[in-house]
Amino acid sequence: MASVQVVLRVRSSIDDESPLRICDDNQTVDLWNYRYDDTIRFKFDRCYNSDCDHQEIFQRSIQPLLNHVFDGHNVSIFTYGATGSGKTYTMIGNESDPGLIPMAVNEIFSYTSKQHKLHKNWKYNISMSYLEVYQEKIYDLIASGNKDLNLYQNKSGKIVVGDLAESAICSFEEFCKVFMKGNNGRRVAATKLNRQSSRSHSVLLLKVEKTDNSTLERFNSKVYLIDLAGSEDNRRTGNSGERLKESGTINSSLFVLGKVVEALNQQLARIPYRESKLTRLLQDSIGGSAHSCIITTVSASKSDYYSTYNTLQFASKSRNIINKPFAQIENIKPRHDLSETRKRRISTAEDDKNNKKKKSSEIVHIEHEIGTHDSSPGISSNKCGNDTEIKYQLAEFEKKMLSRQEQQTKALLQCLTNMFPESNSQLDGIRSKVEKELVHALPRVATATKNSGADSINVLNGKENSKFNKRPAGVTKNLSSIALKPIENKLDNLKVHRLHNVNKQALDVKPITCSKKLSDDNTLLDMLRKVDDRTARQIDDLLRILNQGDCKSLTLLNTIGKKKAKAIIDFRNINGEFSDIAGLQKIPCFTPNTVRKFVECNMFSSLDVM
């Protein structure tokens, strides 16, 4: 949870005539109340008077927020205030005094290049998009053309601007070129209050992607840097014709923004984001998942009293908004549908008389699944002719299987623990024996592929190779019986019949009943595989309901009532789909305990393999 930071920047110097006073704590502002001859007090996270330059604002209020970007969080910074109060000046600045946008981008580039030097395994990709909302239409400021872009919510609940150009940028200099070109295209016009008045809201979106090649994780962050058009009192701006029309849409979108803030403060069930394009674009910034900072800009002059009062009112309400940031981390380990693989293995076992040609084509199919298949003529056929290549591919394959998601293995082990009491020492012995069997199968195969054919057979006969023992404990944890299937097929191709026979035995999935003796190793192997299959299927099913189910179908799940169902849907709407069930913990009403209970009640309770 993080409340929206709201800071105040006062444009003109505060003199005796000014109705505004900044208190010594630099957080409190008093505004003179003419009607009652007293003061109205407003509180901010920080107040900056006209002596403060961009550097100070950046260092105090923006830099700490940007640190979240590098952990995979979204960050949003936007200016709000009346026309002429200094929003564009604050965000863009000028050549002698660059504003917050250039400073933020420069900071991102210097941080990422430093980090890349320190951690060679970390790779950064940065891209930018730039758009403006003009008269409720969205225009791309990078791509040429004057097309009104489509704004919609995608399947995972994220707000997307269709066809918006995304430009990869490798340096600050490159950014400046693209940004300046975009800025020149932005709609600006003179009014009585501002010679360079923004007639549109502009949104600069930076995507920062950090890939950690050692942990195979990808951190995806977005930084929104937004310069809003200012509210306008048309009696003062003297607008007419097109300017008046523009002013009407600017004011009405800012009015909806006020409504959204109000609704969030009152914790209403419906937040009117959809009532304007601006609020839909800001959905992640206010009441969403970003760390946000609103820079409110006001003038200290007496003539701007009412617009200053309105801005302060908006700002103080915004301070109560709580966002729920979380890290957007993606696992980039290769993954494939294991239950499908298992099904194919069973059918292969049933049809034991299949010829080698058929098996060979299955190898190619599996390789496609895991992305190792190379269609180049020398490698693709794999018809026993090119042993070295097959061995190499086996080794590659093993590596990929080793890195399969730990979560499924954990679920399987948890499942086993649930099925059999921990005190059953006989079972513990069998379980560890089974694990050893499964865990050692792959290293043996991998080593077999590195050795000559004769060595391979020795290894597969069970003669331990010292290299196996050097495998770190953490690695072996990731193994499960599932990995045996492709290995079996490939070894069959290599005519290593012994392992084939072992696996053939393991593939005979028989109906399992409670009366089966636990001391029967083969039965336990079968049971393990069947449980693993079901676990994988149930995880998929459960995840599908969590990601796609409506309130009614969610409440059909054990431990989910209406309140939790609504919280799941709300979370989904803001943050998109859950990548795993553990993601439920990001919702405040789900503690690690409730998530564990949810999994137990919806998965393990319904297992009928015993």
Ligand SMILES: Nc1ncnc2c1ncn2[C@@H]1O[C@H](COP(=O)(O)OP(=O)(O)OP(=O)(O)O)[C@@H](O)[C@H]1O
């Ligand atoms: N803090 C400041 N110090 C010096 N000059 C400023 C400051 N703030 C604004 N200005 C100047 O005031 C003028 C108006 O500022 P700016 O265009 O940033 O207003 P705005 O809030 O973006 O208005 P609009 O909503 O009409 O776009 C500009 O010429 C700008 O250089």
Ligand SMILES: [Mg+2]
């Ligand atoms: Mg402006």
